[in-house]
Amino acid sequence: MKNLARTPNDIGHAIRQARKAKKLTQKELAERSGVWQETISKVENGLSGTKLETVFDIFAALDLEIQVQSRSKGSTESFEDIF
Amino acid sequence: MKNLARTPNDIGHAIRQARKAKKLTQKELAERSGVWQETISKVENGLSGTKLETVFDIFAALDLEIQVQSRSKGSTESFEDIF
DNA sequence: CCAATTTATGCCCTACAGATCATATTGACA
DNA sequence: TGTCAATATGATCTGTAGGGCATAAATTGG
Numbered sequence: 463m464k465n466l467a468r469t470p471n472d473i474g475h476a477i478r479q480a481r482k483a484k485k486l487t488q489k490e491l492a493e494r495s496g497v498w499q500e501t502i503s504k505v506e507n508g509l510s511g512t513k514l515e516t517v518f519d520i521f522a523a524l525d526l527e528i529q530v531q532s533r534s535k536g537s538t539e540s541f542e543d544i545f
Numbered sequence: 546m547k548n549l550a551r552t553p554n555d556i557g558h559a560i561r562q563a564r565k566a567k568k569l570t571q572k573e574l575a576e577r578s579g580v581w582q583e584t585i586s587k588v589e590n591g592l593s594g595t596k597l598e599t600v601f602d603i604f605a606a607l608d609l610e611i612q613v614q615s616r617s618k619g620s621t622e623s624f625e626d627i628f
Numbered sequence: 629c630c631a632a633t634t635t636a637t638g639c640c641c642t643a644c645a646g647a648t649c650a651t652a653t654t655g656a657c658a
Numbered sequence: 659t660g661t662c663a664a665t666a667t668g669a670t671c672t673g674t675a676g677g678g679c680a681t682a683a684a685t686t687g688g
Contacts, residue, residue, distance in 0.1 A: 465613040476613040530559040
Protein backbone atom coordinates (compact mmCIF):
# COMPACT_ATOMS: atom_id res chain seq x y z
CA MET A 463 0.00 0.00 0.00
CA LYS A 464 1.32 3.40 -0.93
CA ASN A 465 0.38 6.97 -0.15
CA LEU A 466 -0.04 8.27 -3.65
CA ALA A 467 -1.33 11.76 -4.29
CA ARG A 468 -2.60 13.44 -7.40
CA THR A 469 -4.68 16.22 -5.88
CA PRO A 470 -4.45 18.66 -2.97
CA ASN A 471 -7.16 16.59 -1.32
CA ASP A 472 -4.92 13.54 -1.35
CA ILE A 473 -2.24 15.58 0.38
CA GLY A 474 -4.70 16.59 3.05
CA HIS A 475 -5.61 12.98 3.66
CA ALA A 476 -1.98 11.96 3.86
CA ILE A 477 -1.27 14.71 6.36
CA ARG A 478 -4.20 13.76 8.58
CA GLN A 479 -3.25 10.11 8.39
CA ALA A 480 0.37 10.81 9.31
CA ARG A 481 -0.59 13.21 12.09
CA LYS A 482 -2.88 10.66 13.68
CA ALA A 483 -0.31 7.92 13.28
CA LYS A 484 2.01 10.10 15.33
CA LYS A 485 -0.78 10.85 17.77
CA LEU A 486 -0.53 14.60 17.43
CA THR A 487 -3.34 17.10 17.67
CA GLN A 488 -3.66 19.85 15.09
CA LYS A 489 -2.57 22.29 17.75
CA GLU A 490 0.59 20.34 18.49
CA LEU A 491 1.34 20.01 14.82
CA ALA A 492 0.76 23.72 14.47
CA GLU A 493 3.32 24.46 17.16
CA ARG A 494 5.90 22.17 15.58
CA SER A 495 5.38 23.32 12.02
CA GLY A 496 4.76 27.01 12.52
CA VAL A 497 1.52 26.70 10.57
CA TRP A 498 -1.69 27.83 12.24
CA GLN A 499 -4.07 25.17 13.54
CA GLU A 500 -6.87 26.75 11.55
CA THR A 501 -4.79 26.45 8.40
CA ILE A 502 -3.96 22.81 9.11
CA SER A 503 -7.65 22.09 9.49
CA LYS A 504 -8.37 23.64 6.12
CA VAL A 505 -5.51 21.84 4.43
CA GLU A 506 -6.53 18.45 5.84
CA ASN A 507 -10.05 18.99 4.55
CA GLY A 508 -8.97 20.33 1.20
CA LEU A 509 -10.69 23.64 1.86
CA SER A 510 -7.91 25.82 0.57
CA GLY A 511 -5.53 25.98 -2.34
CA THR A 512 -2.58 25.63 -0.05
CA LYS A 513 0.86 26.87 -0.89
CA LEU A 514 3.66 24.41 -1.45
CA GLU A 515 5.70 26.04 1.29
CA THR A 516 2.96 25.40 3.82
CA VAL A 517 2.74 21.76 2.84
CA PHE A 518 6.45 21.25 3.19
CA ASP A 519 6.46 23.00 6.57
CA ILE A 520 3.86 20.51 7.74
CA PHE A 521 5.68 17.62 6.11
CA ALA A 522 8.90 18.54 7.90
CA ALA A 523 7.13 18.55 11.25
CA LEU A 524 5.71 15.11 10.47
CA ASP A 525 9.02 13.78 9.20
CA LEU A 526 7.54 13.29 5.76
CA GLU A 527 8.94 13.76 2.31
CA ILE A 528 7.61 13.11 -1.15
CA GLN A 529 8.76 11.27 -4.20
CA VAL A 530 7.88 12.52 -7.63
CA GLN A 531 7.27 9.67 -9.96
CA SER A 532 5.68 8.77 -13.23
CA ARG A 533 2.07 7.67 -13.09
CA SER A 534 1.08 4.09 -13.84
CA LYS A 535 4.67 2.99 -14.07
CA GLY A 536 5.51 -0.21 -12.28
CA SER A 537 2.98 -0.41 -9.50
CA THR A 538 -0.15 -2.35 -10.28
CA GLU A 539 -2.08 -0.83 -7.43
CA SER A 540 -4.89 1.45 -8.43
CA PHE A 541 -5.24 4.86 -6.95
CA GLU A 542 -8.67 4.06 -5.56
CA ASP A 543 -7.18 1.38 -3.35
CA ILE A 544 -5.00 3.83 -1.54
CA PHE A 545 -7.21 6.23 0.37
CA MET B 546 11.47 8.74 -12.95
CA LYS B 547 11.58 8.96 -9.19
CA ASN B 548 12.86 11.97 -7.30
CA LEU B 549 12.90 12.88 -3.65
CA ALA B 550 11.53 16.28 -2.72
CA ARG B 551 11.55 18.16 0.56
CA THR B 552 11.33 21.73 -0.69
CA PRO B 553 9.49 23.66 -3.40
CA ASN B 554 12.84 23.92 -5.15
CA ASP B 555 13.04 20.14 -5.42
CA ILE B 556 9.62 20.17 -7.05
CA GLY B 557 10.81 22.71 -9.56
CA HIS B 558 13.78 20.55 -10.46
CA ALA B 559 11.61 17.49 -10.84
CA ILE B 560 9.24 19.36 -13.12
CA ARG B 561 12.01 20.66 -15.33
CA GLN B 562 13.57 17.22 -15.47
CA ALA B 563 10.30 15.55 -16.42
CA ARG B 564 9.46 18.25 -18.96
CA LYS B 565 12.80 17.84 -20.70
CA ALA B 566 12.53 14.08 -20.58
CA LYS B 567 9.30 14.44 -22.50
CA LYS B 568 10.91 16.98 -24.81
CA LEU B 569 8.34 19.66 -24.15
CA THR B 570 8.92 23.39 -24.13
CA GLN B 571 7.51 25.50 -21.31
CA LYS B 572 5.04 26.89 -23.79
CA GLU B 573 3.82 23.43 -24.78
CA LEU B 574 3.58 22.40 -21.15
CA ALA B 575 1.68 25.61 -20.47
CA GLU B 576 -0.86 24.75 -23.15
CA ARG B 577 -1.33 21.22 -21.84
CA SER B 578 -1.54 22.15 -18.18
CA GLY B 579 -3.42 25.41 -18.35
CA VAL B 580 -0.66 27.08 -16.37
CA TRP B 581 1.05 30.11 -17.88
CA GLN B 582 4.52 29.71 -19.33
CA GLU B 583 5.73 32.55 -17.14
CA THR B 584 4.45 30.74 -14.08
CA ILE B 585 6.11 27.49 -15.12
CA SER B 586 9.38 29.31 -15.47
CA LYS B 587 9.10 30.71 -11.96
CA VAL B 588 8.09 27.36 -10.50
CA GLU B 589 10.97 25.53 -12.18
CA ASN B 590 13.38 28.08 -10.77
CA GLY B 591 11.82 28.16 -7.34
CA LEU B 592 11.03 31.85 -7.67
CA SER B 593 7.56 31.65 -6.22
CA GLY B 594 5.72 29.98 -3.38
CA THR B 595 3.56 28.07 -5.78
CA LYS B 596 0.13 26.78 -4.92
CA LEU B 597 -0.46 23.05 -4.63
CA GLU B 598 -3.13 23.23 -7.31
CA THR B 599 -0.71 24.68 -9.80
CA VAL B 600 1.81 21.95 -9.10
CA PHE B 601 -0.75 19.22 -9.58
CA ASP B 602 -1.98 20.81 -12.81
CA ILE B 603 1.58 20.64 -14.12
CA PHE B 604 2.06 17.15 -12.77
CA ALA B 605 -1.04 15.91 -14.55
CA ALA B 606 0.21 17.31 -17.84
CA LEU B 607 3.52 15.53 -17.29
CA ASP B 608 1.88 12.30 -16.19
CA LEU B 609 3.45 12.62 -12.77
CA GLU B 610 2.18 11.89 -9.31
CA ILE B 611 3.69 12.01 -5.87
CA GLN B 612 4.15 9.55 -3.11
CA VAL B 613 4.12 10.69 0.49
CA GLN B 614 6.46 8.74 2.71
CA SER B 615 8.35 8.88 5.96
CA ARG B 616 11.80 10.43 5.80
CA SER B 617 13.60 8.09 8.13
CA LYS B 618 12.57 4.84 6.55
CA GLY B 619 13.08 5.10 2.84
CA SER B 620 10.56 2.35 2.44
CA THR B 621 7.31 2.57 0.56
CA GLU B 622 5.25 1.48 3.53
CA SER B 623 2.16 3.46 4.24
CA PHE B 624 1.36 5.05 7.55
CA GLU B 625 -0.29 2.92 10.16
CA ASP B 626 -3.93 2.63 9.34
CA ILE B 627 -5.73 4.02 12.31
CA PHE B 628 -9.28 3.28 11.42
C1' DC C 629 -24.66 12.74 29.84
C1' DC C 630 -21.50 16.46 30.81
C1' DA C 631 -17.23 19.05 30.63
C1' DA C 632 -12.93 19.47 28.43
C1' DT C 633 -10.42 19.04 24.44
C1' DT C 634 -10.07 19.09 19.60
C1' DT C 635 -11.45 20.59 15.21
C1' DA C 636 -13.96 23.61 12.10
C1' DT C 637 -15.70 28.10 10.69
C1' DG C 638 -16.08 33.07 10.17
C1' DC C 639 -14.16 37.66 9.65
C1' DC C 640 -10.53 41.18 9.01
C1' DC C 641 -6.22 42.38 6.99
C1' DT C 642 -1.86 42.13 4.55
C1' DA C 643 1.01 39.84 1.31
C1' DC C 644 1.67 37.60 -2.61
C1' DA C 645 0.41 34.06 -6.51
C1' DG C 646 -1.00 33.84 -10.97
C1' DA C 647 -3.33 35.77 -15.21
C1' DT C 648 -2.12 38.79 -18.78
C1' DC C 649 0.66 41.40 -21.80
C1' DA C 650 5.14 43.27 -23.00
C1' DT C 651 9.85 42.84 -23.37
C1' DA C 652 14.44 41.33 -22.25
C1' DT C 653 17.72 37.68 -22.10
C1' DT C 654 19.47 33.38 -23.29
C1' DG C 655 20.25 29.44 -26.26
C1' DA C 656 20.53 26.81 -30.49
C1' DC C 657 22.22 26.40 -34.79
C1' DA C 658 22.70 27.38 -39.83
C1' DT D 659 27.43 36.19 -36.47
C1' DG D 660 22.55 36.80 -37.08
C1' DT D 661 18.14 35.08 -36.36
C1' DC D 662 14.46 32.75 -34.29
C1' DA D 663 12.74 30.00 -30.66
C1' DA D 664 12.83 29.39 -25.72
C1' DT D 665 13.09 31.16 -21.30
C1' DA D 666 13.20 34.78 -17.92
C1' DT D 667 11.75 39.16 -16.04
C1' DG D 668 8.76 43.01 -15.04
C1' DA D 669 4.50 45.62 -14.31
C1' DT D 670 -0.39 45.79 -13.30
C1' DC D 671 -4.53 43.82 -11.47
C1' DT D 672 -7.58 40.43 -9.17
C1' DG D 673 -8.24 36.75 -6.08
C1' DT D 674 -7.13 34.38 -2.26
C1' DA D 675 -3.86 32.20 1.32
C1' DG D 676 -2.71 32.51 5.78
C1' DG D 677 -1.78 35.17 10.16
C1' DG D 678 -4.51 36.61 13.91
C1' DC D 679 -8.44 36.31 16.92
C1' DA D 680 -12.99 34.67 18.34
C1' DT D 681 -16.13 31.10 18.67
C1' DA D 682 -19.07 27.31 17.06
C1' DA D 683 -19.35 22.50 16.38
C1' DA D 684 -17.75 18.01 17.05
C1' DT D 685 -15.23 14.66 19.52
C1' DT D 686 -13.51 12.41 23.46
C1' DG D 687 -12.94 10.99 28.25
C1' DG D 688 -14.83 10.47 32.73
